[in-house]
Amino acid sequence: MTQRKTKRTVNRLPPERRISDIMAAAREVFTEKGYSESLISDIAERAGVVEGTIYRFFTNKxxxxxxxxxxxxxxxxxxxxxxxxxxxxxxxxxxxxxxxxxxxxxxxxxxxxxxxxxxxxxxxxxxxxxxxxxxxxxxxxxxxxxxxxxxxxxxxxxxxxxxxxxxxxxxxxxxxxxxxxxxxxxxxxxxxxxxxxxxxxxxxxxxxxxxxxxxxxxxxxxxxxxxxxxxxxxxx
Amino acid sequence: MTQRKTKRTVNRLPPERRISDIMAAAREVFTEKGYSESLISDIAERAGVVEGTIYRFFTNKxxxxxxxxxxxxxxxxxxxxxxxxxxxxxxxxxxxxxxxxxxxxxxxxxxxxxxxxxxxxxxxxxxxxxxxxxxxxxxxxxxxxxxxxxxxxxxxxxxxxxxxxxxxxxxxxxxxxxxxxxxxxxxxxxxxxxxxxxxxxxxxxxxxxxxxxxxxxxxxxxxxxxxxxxxxxxxx
Amino acid sequence: MTQRKTKRTVNRLPPERRISDIMAAAREVFTEKGYSESLISDIAERAGVVEGTIYRFFTNKxxxxxxxxxxxxxxxxxxxxxxxxxxxxxxxxxxxxxxxxxxxxxxxxxxxxxxxxxxxxxxxxxxxxxxxxxxxxxxxxxxxxxxxxxxxxxxxxxxxxxxxxxxxxxxxxxxxxxxxxxxxxxxxxxxxxxxxxxxxxxxxxxxxxxxxxxxxxxxxxxxxxxxxxxxxxxxx
Amino acid sequence: MTQRKTKRTVNRLPPERRISDIMAAAREVFTEKGYSESLISDIAERAGVVEGTIYRFFTNKxxxxxxxxxxxxxxxxxxxxxxxxxxxxxxxxxxxxxxxxxxxxxxxxxxxxxxxxxxxxxxxxxxxxxxxxxxxxxxxxxxxxxxxxxxxxxxxxxxxxxxxxxxxxxxxxxxxxxxxxxxxxxxxxxxxxxxxxxxxxxxxxxxxxxxxxxxxxxxxxxxxxxxxxxxxxxxx
DNA sequence: CATGAATGAGTATTCATTCAT
DNA sequence: GATGAATGAATACTCATTCAT
CATH class of the missing domain: 1.10.357.10 (Tetracycline Repressor, domain 2)
Structure with missing residues (x-):
């Protein structure tokens, strides 16, 4: 009934790796769609992280x-x-x-x-x-x-x-x-x-x-x- | 009951005049605020018309x-x-x-x-x-x-x-x-x-x-x- | 294919009526759920308007x-x-x-x-x-x-x-x-x-x-x- | 490669001391900012612990x-x-x-x-x-x-x-x-x-x-x- | 025991455009 | 022709809590 947490597998990676993954994904998305058309959620998905994780390393979009x-x-x-x-x-x-x-x-x-x-x-x-x-x-x-x-x-x-x-x-x-x-x-x-x-x-x-x-x-x-x-x- | 119309001046002006009024207002507003910050409602007000009127003469913003x-x-x-x-x-x-x-x-x-x-x-x-x-x-x-x-x-x-x-x-x-x-x-x-x-x-x-x-x-x-x-x- | 505008039936009502409808709905919702749990979308729905309409009459929630x-x-x-x-x-x-x-x-x-x-x-x-x-x-x-x-x-x-x-x-x-x-x-x-x-x-x-x-x-x-x-x- | 740990002081303190540190910090923060504005991370920092530690002693915020x-x-x-x-x-x-x-x-x-x-x-x-x-x-x-x-x-x-x-x-x-x-x-x-x-x-x-x-x-x-x-x- | 990186749900607000009156 | 009230889509960001190391 009350489907709560889906999974919660914390995938721990060195920060440098996370950052470069996110930046690579962001570069892709920004390049393809331009700034305002780019979605944080899209970038997160391509980087294999969750939206919140992006905000650990970057102030904002x-x-x-x-x-x-x-x-x-x-x-x-x-x-x-x-x-x-x-x-x-x-x-x-x-x-x-x-x-x-x-x-x-x-x-x-x-x-x-x-x-x-x-x-x-x-x-x-x-x-x-x-x-x-x-x-x-x-x-x-x-x-x-x-x-x-x-x-x-x-x-x-x-x-x-x-x-x-x-x-x-x-x-x-x-x-x-x-x-x-x-x-x-x-x-x-x-x-x-x-x-x-x-x-x-x-x-x-x-x-x-x-x-x-x-x-x-x-x-x-x-x-x-x-x-x-x-x-x-x-x-x- | 509550009479509320502010003015009922159906200002019937020659189209050329309307158009130039609107364009003058638009030039002002666009110049001051840039495109996306400019509001159609603002332009309309400065031109002395309502939003809808602008759309009689211009396809869109x-x-x-x-x-x-x-x-x-x-x-x-x-x-x-x-x-x-x-x-x-x-x-x-x-x-x-x-x-x-x-x-x-x-x-x-x-x-x-x-x-x-x-x-x-x-x-x-x-x-x-x-x-x-x-x-x-x-x-x-x-x-x-x-x-x-x-x-x-x-x-x-x-x-x-x-x-x-x-x-x-x-x-x-x-x-x-x-x-x-x-x-x-x-x-x-x-x-x-x-x-x-x-x-x-x-x-x-x-x-x-x-x-x-x-x-x-x-x-x-x-x-x-x-x-x-x-x-x-x-x-x- | 490209399902665009759903309907767009503009239901024009005297402002007093709209305002009182919205306030009645808001009173209901706020009363039931408290402030932060109340959703503007919920209020709008009960008032029979769209979210945006609320913002014509009220600055914010x-x-x-x-x-x-x-x-x-x-x-x-x-x-x-x-x-x-x-x-x-x-x-x-x-x-x-x-x-x-x-x-x-x-x-x-x-x-x-x-x-x-x-x-x-x-x-x-x-x-x-x-x-x-x-x-x-x-x-x-x-x-x-x-x-x-x-x-x-x-x-x-x-x-x-x-x-x-x-x-x-x-x-x-x-x-x-x-x-x-x-x-x-x-x-x-x-x-x-x-x-x-x-x-x-x-x-x-x-x-x-x-x-x-x-x-x-x-x-x-x-x-x-x-x-x-x-x-x-x-x-x- | 890139050694990044800031400090590695596994501060092993008696639990009572930890608890009172945390509560003192929490009292400060709650008092200053109110409940919802208070951040667990802020409390943790002032108490000299990490977020996770707080959850060893307290069920939740x-x-x-x-x-x-x-x-x-x-x-x-x-x-x-x-x-x-x-x-x-x-x-x-x-x-x-x-x-x-x-x-x-x-x-x-x-x-x-x-x-x-x-x-x-x-x-x-x-x-x-x-x-x-x-x-x-x-x-x-x-x-x-x-x-x-x-x-x-x-x-x-x-x-x-x-x-x-x-x-x-x-x-x-x-x-x-x-x-x-x-x-x-x-x-x-x-x-x-x-x-x-x-x-x-x-x-x-x-x-x-x-x-x-x-x-x-x-x-x-x-x-x-x-x-x-x-x-x-x-x-x- | 301690760490702290990762999770992920949840929503108010804007404004160009339309169309009934 | 003019009006202007109504529409409605669209999205970045926060932070308490968890759990692999």
């Missing part, structure tokens, strides 16, 4: 997501690290980082979406370890720029942070339709073209190639025009 | 958001159009578009977030008129590149779509902390630096042909003269 | 309980009011209030428990309308004491608030086992004995002045005559 | 609360016992018990609340040792009344149990706002006034002071009126 994303970043950072050290030359290093970033997105589009759409927009993102990890991850691009500037390979007035934004912004936009599951992208091709653009943009100004009479005149004319516009705006 | 975003794009596109036509020179045109895009984000961060976070990631985004509008909006960058290629100002192997992604991606990343309400950004400075990077990245690897220089000098001189004339017009 | 209790107090206060006015003499008025209070508890032990155990201990109880109602309800005892003091029937150094606490405290303790569903109690017997104790405790320590006795005898005789007349009215 | 309350009662009873014996005279004995009860509440408001709100309302309260202890504790008032009746100091028709309810009920009501942490109360003043009321209520009826012609007539009139009301209720 969001914390779990955060930890999964952090783990992913740690993975990405460490995985490339050795290879990166071996690469020489500014272009090659830019290319390496861009290419591997594209590969990571191709490998884990679900996690990428989560970071772009759930975690990064969060008002508390900056307080997050993920923010720090991401900063470390993206800083490598800026570091290459800084080195190039120190070597005299790149112009002295370049902006490392702008380059970082260009690279990661471009990659993100380039992969959006893929992240929306609509198409594919070519990591190698995109990496090459992007590296070329960035590299060329960073080279010092040669005589005729830039900032020559032509470019100067263009800019000056532009400034004059903008000034004129402010004084006498075109009749709309 | 998402459709309303979409229409608001579309209107914003139409606004942005038309607003810049005239000015853009007047701008000459590749660098200036790149700069113009980048600068005004940054200004739009600064002016309407709420709408920007909505597009980035709600609308664009949607699986059905491509079926949307917003997608088309955004394509038109961003195509202008690619068009500048194409023109430059045709003019011989830019290298023949440049990728207009990559440039588009670099520009809009970089802008987005540069403004993220602002969109998270954490800081500010300098539209003019960022626009200049970004235009410089892109421009330099697009120049031919070889020197410019001499005759091109001369031909373009003519053009530029002409523009200078016209600009000067606008600044100091001959006394009529 | 607790608010609903509060409103039910308030209604009960209003009921109790108004029900006794007319009768009370007709009662003359300090002892009789004390007795009347005590007796009817005991009757209320006997009639609605569930609500009594709720007030004693859920509502009154609440840290915000004083901010509640229920607090005000209860104050008005219990003040009547203190008022009788005050009147008696003014009339010289009771000693000048009596404490109306202490009497109030004695009366309502004693009643509560006397009915505890009943409220715990363990036994019964005798309202009439308890009311008499309690009124006697309180009355005696309030009399002046000295003897009554002779003329007072005579004056009051007149009044009492008059009341006796009128009462008798009501019992055996002259045949019309 | 409620049992622990019960034992804490019982201990409190034993404490209260034994503490006053000697002093009480030394007090002579009915008024003085009433006053002594009332005053010390008020002091106990003032000293341990948290435990008082627990008894009033958690333990006493329980359906199984009567089966509890706490019930017996409380009966012994409160019986002392009734005993004083009985003695007084035997001595001829109090009227023969007094009700010891009613007096008990009046005293403990009055005290409870008088201290409610204090127990809700809203104000304070004056033990000495309240004890005196309450003792006075009770004492006076228990004295034999003197000639003119009570139950004289006047009071008799009042009562009779009241009874007649009530009878009349039942026969012919006033038109509402």
């Amino acid at each position: 969001r914390d779990l997501l955060l930890r999964v994303a952090e783990e992913w970043y740690v993975e990405m950072i460490s995985k490339d690290a050795a290879g990166f050290e071996a690469v020489k030359g500014e272009w090659n290093r830019l290319h390496y980082l861009i290419y591997h970033h594209l590969l990571s997105i191709k490998r884990d589009p679900g996690l990428s979406r989560l970071v772009f759409l759930e975690l990064r927009p969060d008002p508390l993102y900056r307080e997050t370890r993920l923010f720090t990890l991401n900063r470390d991850y993206t800083r490598r691009i800026a570091d290459v720029v800084r080195e190039g500037m120190a070597n005299g390979v790149f112009r002295a007035d370049a902006s490392p942070s702008l380059v970082r934004d260009m690279v990661f912004g471009a990659v993100e936009h380039r992969t959006w339709s893929f992240l929306r599951s609509e198409g594919d992208f070519d990591p190698e091709g995109s990496a090459q073209a992007l590296a070329d653009m960035i590299y060329a943009g960073l080279l010092p100004h040669t005589e005729l190639a830039r900032d020559t009479v032509l470019a100067r005149l263009d800019k000056v004319a532009g400034r004059l025009e903008r000034a004129a516009e402010r004084l006498a705006p075109p009749i709309a | 998402r459709d309303l958001l979409l229409r608001v975003a579309e209107e914003w794009y139409v606004e942005m596109i038309s607003k810049d159009a005239a000015g853009f036509e007047a701008v000459k020179g590749e660098w200036n045109r790149l700069h113009y578009l980048i600068y005004h895009h940054l200004l739009s984000i600064k002016r309407d961060p709420g709408l920007s977030r909505l597009v980035f976070l709600e609308l664009r990631p949607d699986p059905l985004y491509r079926e949307t008129r917003l997608f088309t509008l955004n394509r038109d909006y961003t195509r202008r960058i690619a068009d500048v590149v194409r023109e430059g290629m045709a003019n011989g100002v830019f290298r023949a192997d440049a990728s207009p779509s990559l440039v588009r992604d670099m520009v809009f991606g970089a802008v987005e990343h540069r403004t993220w902390s602002f969109l998270r309400s954490e800081g500010d950004f300098d539209p003019e400075g960022s626009a200049q630096a970004l235009a410089d990077m892109i421009y330099a990245g697009l120049l031919p690897h070889t020197e410019l042909a001499r005759d091109t220089v001369l031909a373009r000098l003519d053009k530029v001189a002409g523009r200078l003269e016209r600009a000067a004339e606008r600044l100091a017009p001959p006394i009529a | 607790r608010d609903l309980l509060l409103r039910v209790a308030e209604e009960w107090y209003v009921e109790m206060i108004s029900k006794d009011a007319a009768g009370f006015e007709a009662v003359k003499g300090e002892w009789n008025r004390l007795h009347y209030l005590i007796y009817h209070h005991l009757l209320s508890i006997k009639r609605d032990p569930g609500l009594s428990r709720l007030v004693f155990l859920e509502l009154r201990p609440d840290p915000l109880y004083r901010e509640t309308r229920l607090f005000t109602l209860n104050r008005d309800y219990t003040r009547r005892i203190a008022d009788v004491v005050r009147e008696g003091m003014a009339n010289g029937v009771f000693r000048a150094d009596a404490s109306p608030s202490l009497v109030r606490d004695m009366v309502f405290g004693a009643v509560e303790h006397r009915t505890w086992s009943f409220l715990r569903s363990e036994g019964d109690f005798d309202p009439e017997g308890s009311a008499q004995a309690l009124a006697d104790m309180i009355y005696a405790g309030l009399l002046p320590h000295t003897e009554l002045a002779r003329d007072t006795v005579l004056a009051r005898l007149d009044k009492v005789a008059g009341r006796l005559e009128r009462a008798a007349e009501r019992l055996a009215p002259p045949i019309a | 409620r049992d622990l609360l019960l034992r804490v309350a019982e201990e409190w009662y034993v404490e209260m009873i034994s503490k006053d016992a000697a002093g009480f014996e030394a007090v002579k005279g009915e008024w003085n004995r009433l006053h002594y018990l009332i005053y010390h009860h008020l002091l106990s509440i003032k000293r341990d408001p948290g435990l008082s609340r627990l008894v009033f709100l958690e333990l006493r309302p329980d359906p199984l309260y009567r089966e509890t040792r706490l019930f017996t202890l409380n009966r012994d504790y409160t019986r002392r008032i009734a005993d004083v009344v009985r003695e007084g009746m035997a001595n001829g100091v109090f009227r023969a028709d007094a009700s010891p149990s009613l007096v008990r309810d009046m005293v403990f009920g009055a005290v409870e009501h008088r201290t409610w706002s204090f127990l809700r942490s809203e104000g304070d109360f004056d033990p000495e003043g309240s004890a005196q006034a309450l003792a006075d009321m009770i004492y006076a209520g228990l004295l034999p009826h003197t000639e003119l002071a009570r139950d004289t012609v006047l009071a008799r007539l009042d009562k009779v009139a009241g009874r007649l009126e009530r009878a009349a009301e039942r026969l012919a209720p006033p038109i509402a």
